[in-house]
Amino acid sequence: MTDIISPGSTIGVLGSGQLGRMFAIAARRLGYRVHVLSPDQDTPTGQVADLEINADYLDLDAIERLARSVDVVSFEFENVPFETVQVVERFAPVRPSGNVLHITQNRWREKSFLKQAGIPVTPFQHVQSLDELKRAFANQKNRPGVLKTSSWGYDGKGQVPVRGVNDLENAWKSLQTDDAILEEFIDFSCEISVIAARSIKGDVAAYQPFGNTHQNHILDITVSPAQLPASVAAQAEHIAGQVLTQLNVVGVLCVEFFVTYDGQLLVNELAPRPHNSGHLTIDAHVSCQFEQQVRAVCGLPLGSIRQLRPAAMANLLGDLWSDGEPNWDAVCGFPEVKLHLYGKQHPRPGRKMGHLVATADSVEQAQAIVQDARNAFTAKTSA
Numbered sequence: 269m270t271d272i273i274s275p276g277s278t279i280g281v282l283g284s285g286q287l288g289r290m291f292a293i294a295a296r297r298l299g300y301r302v303h304v305l306s307p308d309q310d311t312p313t314g315q316v317a318d319l320e321i322n323a324d325y326l327d328l329d330a331i332e333r334l335a336r337s338v339d340v341v342s343f344e345f346e347n348v349p350f351e352t353v354q355v356v357e358r359f360a361p362v363r364p365s366g367n368v369l370h371i372t373q374n375r376w377r378e379k380s381f382l383k384q385a386g387i388p389v390t391p392f393q394h395v396q397s398l399d400e401l402k403r404a405f406a407n408q409k410n411r412p413g414v415l416k417t418s419s420w421g422y423d424g425k426g427q428v429p430v431r432g433v434n435d436l437e438n439a440w441k442s443l444q445t446d447d448a449i450l451e452e453f454i455d456f457s458c459e460i461s462v463i464a465a466r467s468i469k470g471d472v473a474a475y476q477p478f479g480n481t482h483q484n485h486i487l488d489i490t491v492s493p494a495q496l497p498a499s500v501a502a503q504a505e506h507i508a509g510q511v512l513t514q515l516n517v518v519g520v521l522c523v524e525f526f527v528t529y530d531g532q533l534l535v536n537e538l539a540p541r542p543h544n545s546g547h548l549t550i551d552a553h554v555s556c557q558f559e560q561q562v563r564a565v566c567g568l569p570l571g572s573i574r575q576l577r578p579a580a581m582a583n584l585l586g587d588l589w590s591d592g593e594p595n596w597d598a599v600c601g602f603p604e605v606k607l608h609l610y611g612k613q614h615p616r617p618g619r620k621m622g623h624l625v626a627t628a629d630s631v632e633q634a635q636a637i638v639q640d641a642r643n644a645f646t647a648k649t650s651a
């Protein structure tokens with residue numbers, strides 16, 4: 269019996285946003301059919317899939333219908349209910365597995381797993397009440413920290429800074445949860461991510477680290493390769509490989525790091541799927557992160573992660589639509605810039621609508637070009 273799910277087979281996707289869209293495009297390019305389950309209609313993934321099943325993630329009859337119609341299932345975000353994945357696993361393989369999802373969709377379980385595996389993580393404590401938060405804050409000697417919900421947080425949601433004792437009560441009330449972690453604030457020099465794929469056979473291919481900058485807790489610019497000492501970059505790739513192996517991932521996973529001023533690496537978060545910072549791999553690498561996901565979950569050998577040129581990516585948020593339709597002519601007037609839009613019809617502030625990628629002879633040139641192109645997005649045309 270072979271583990272290979274051959275082209276022509278059908279892949280199921282749980283989740284229907286832009287990550288699923290780009291995964292579906294990569295899958296169709298390789299000859300697969302794609303079925304997606306989504307609570308919404310006309311979704312970014314559904315627009316390019318063969319079939320979009322509109323149902324809630326807890327509609328177990330619809331989940332079973334999806335699972336029976338496909339040969340393998342993957343997910344495009346980690347907030348899929350664990351119960352949903354358990355139902356799917358009765359009828360089709362899920363890659364990465366439900367166990368990987370269960371660990372990574374909860375910050376307490378994720379950080380505990382990493383710590384037990386000997387992976388360097390940001391200092392953290394589990395808190396389930398205001399009294400526990402006060403004790404935890406005292407345990408870290410009243411140093412500033414970040415209080416985060418254990419579940420359902422992304423892009424800065426579900427977290428609040430605590431700078432002193434007087435912040436604790438309001439911080440706890442604001443999260444409206446009884447399950448959180450308190451992380452000690454890290455004074456870091458930069459943030460990086462390493463995206464890696466792991467095959468059914470256990471082979472790991474890790475892209476060299478991406479350098480990330482954020483605005484309002486949302487990724488703003490990514491450059492590749494990150495501007496790091498070679499030894500730090502190699503260590504980050506090594507740690508990422510350890511994480512995928514320890515978790516027994518089959519698929520793609522992103523490891524987000526803080527890099528301290530003395531070159532120490534601390535894992536901040538995991539994402540058990542392709543990641544926003546890896547979108548530039550579509551234009552800058554031989555095999556992009558989405559093709560790697562398809563190859564891994566279908567049991568195929570992994571592709572080459574070789575980078576063709578230095579690159580930079582800029583996110584396009586709904587804020588850019590606030591003054592009306594973007595200046596498409598100006599944006600597309602940059603011949604070295606690739607425009608990727610996600611098919612979302614309603615721009616909102618902070619909503620990821622697309623991204624731009626520029627490649628050049630250096631990271632600095634690529635970043636300057638992609639920022640100029642994004643600035644042109646809202647440039648008004650002459651009358």
